[in-house]
Amino acid sequence: MVPNGTSEFGRHEGTAYELHGTVGAPVIVLIHGLGLCRHLWDDHIDALSANHRVLTYDLWGHGQSSPVPTTASLSVYAAQLAGLMRALNLGPASIVGFSIGGMINRRFVLDYPELVTDLVIMNSPHDRGEAAQKQVEERAADVRNHGAFATFDAALARWFTPDFRANNPAALALVREWRGLVDAESYAQAAWVLANGVRELIKPEPAVTAGSLVLTCQADSGSTSEMSHAIAAEISGAQTLIIPQLQHLGLMEEPQTFTDPILQFLEGRKS
Numbered sequence: 001m002v003p004n005g006t007s008e009f010g011r012h013e014g015t016a017y018e019l020h021g022t023v024g025a026p027v028i029v030l031i032h033g034l035g036l037c038r039h040l041w042d043d044h045i046d047a048l049s050a051n052h053r054v055l056t057y058d059l060w061g062h063g064q065s066s067p068v069p070t071t072a073s074l075s076v077y078a079a080q081l082a083g084l085m086r087a088l089n090l091g092p093a094s095i096v097g098f099s100i101g102g103m104i105n106r107r108f109v110l111d112y113p114e115l116v117t118d119l120v121i122m123n124s125p126h127d128r129g130e131a132a133q134k135q136v137e138e139r140a141a142d143v144r145n146h147g148a149f150a151t152f153d154a155a156l157a158r159w160f161t162p163d164f165r166a167n168n169p170a171a172l173a174l175v176r177e178w179r180g181l182v183d184a185e186s187y188a189q190a191a192w193v194l195a196n197g198v199r200e201l202i203k204p205e206p207a208v209t210a211g212s213l214v215l216t217c218q219a220d221s222g223s224t225s226e227m228s229h230a231i232a233a234e235i236s237g238a239q240t241l242i243i244p245q246l247q248h249l250g251l252m253e254e255p256q257t258f259t260d261p262i263l264q265f266l267e268g269r270k271s
Contacts, residue, residue, distance in 0.1 A: 012087045014066030017057035021049030027093035029055045031101030034194050035179045037063030043255040061186020072189035074107035074197045082112045091115035098122040100194045106201050109210050118211040118269050120262050123220055126227040127202050140191040148187045159249040212238040213265040217246035
């Protein structure tokens with residue numbers, strides 16, 4: 001056990017993770033998006049760990065974690081997290097998921113409800129409609145056929161606002177570096193899960209019942225406001241927040257714009 005207020009890095013059965021904050025405090029788990037890694041959350045850790053124990057980790061085949069050990073699915077990623085939380089004696093926890101992470105945490109609460117206190121579902125897709133679904137499947141096929149960087153430059157335009165892209169080359173280089181860490185096969189499988197996993201999350205049986213905050217950015221073309229409202233409509237009592245102007249990776253452009261409402265939601269759940 002580490003002293004209060006410190007951080008530690010470790011590995012558990014191939015999963016690389018970090019723990020931050022005070023031992024014994026309420027736990028927040030942060031799940032990153034496709035082609036990224038646990039360092040997506042670095043600018044959020046100080047605020048989130050001030051009064052919480054915060055777990056970040058790398059999905060299978062991302063960052064410093066091992067390749068996916070079997071055919072990837074939302075349940076495989078959920079099992080990865082459940083094994084890690086149980087090994088670290090961290091449940092139950094608030095599970096915060098970004099993009100595919102917001103699909104994984106929805107699958108996680110269905111598979112492991114005893115490990116969940118509440119959910120924050122960030123910039124995560126839902127029922128896309130036929131045309132948009134076809135586009136996402138085509139991108140997944142491009143990754144399978146041409147490698148992890150096949151769709152990268154187009155993704156940057158979807159993820160960041162034009163001003164941010166023009167003025168923050170270091171941030172774009174960092175995202176490129178994270179993409180370069182992925183295991184090619186694991187990434188191709190994860191891209192397919194991102195494309196097709198939404199099907200099992202639309203009106204799931206049994207329904208998600210955990211207290212939930214569903215948020216996205218107004219200009220996120222892949223995880224739209226309509227999708228967030230649809231997710232929330234399927235979860236009793238869920239709250240929805242639409243952040244103006246920003247795109248998919250708005251949490252990198254304006255970290256506090258995201259950490260503040262997350263903390264407000266979690267603190268409100270305690271009262």
